[in-house]
Amino acid sequence: MKASAKSTHRAPPPAKxxxxxxxASEALAPELDRLIHERLxxxxxxxxxxxxxxxxxxxxxxMHTTDGNLSVHARxxxxxxxxxxTKTFEGRVPHTQYTLTPLGRxxxxxxxxxxxxLIRATRER
Numbered sequence: 001m002k003a004s005a006k007s008t009h010r011a012p013p014p015a016k017x018x019x020x021x022x023x024a025s026e027a028l029a030p031e032l033d034r035l036i037h038e039r040l041x042x043x044x045x046x047x048x049x050x051x052x053x054x055x056x057x058x059x060x061x062x063m064h065t066t067d068g069n070l071s072v073h074a075r076x077x078x079x080x081x082x083x084x085x086t087k088t089f090e091g092r093v094p095h096t097q098y099t100l101t102p103l104g105r106x107x108x109x110x111x112x113x114x115x116x117x118l119i120r121a122t123r124e125r
Contacts, residue, residue, distance in 0.1 A: 035080055036111045040065060040073045045082060045108045048100035056096040074098060082107055 036042050043063050047054055054062070060070050077083040082104030086097045100108075 032114055033107055033111045035076065035082070036107055038073070040069065041077055042111075044070075044074060044077060044098070045100060045104055048083060048098060049105060049108055053097045053099045056098070059098060077104065080104075080107075 036045055040063055044059060047059060047062050056067075056070065056074075059074070060067065063070060074083065074085065078085050080103075081101055084099045084101055086099070088095050088097075
């Protein structure tokens with residue numbers, strides 16, 4: 001008697017549905033913008049969306065964070081061209097101002113649209 005070979009073919013797992021579209025995962029909306037999704041960076045771009053500019057110290061106070069933490073996250077947003085940073089001196093004291101760029105405003109708007117769609121889909125279930 002021959003030993004029967006085990007079948008290595010398995011049925012594909014059931015398709016995961018998007019809470020946004022209700023469609024299979026292949027048709028998912030774009031992923032959340034991971035750069036903005038981080039709490040502190042979301043706070044920075046949100047604060048800048050409702051203020052023309054904010055200083056480093058104003059952002060630090062609003063975000064309840066340290067100089068180093070704010071610097072790291074603001075730099076990531078700068079590198080992505082979501083915010084601009086302008087450094088000047090008032091006497092010998094450095095003064096750093098941040099502004100949300102049009103690209104940053106668009107990214108925040110898309111992020112908020114995605115989150116709103118997730119919320120709507122979750123509440124409908």
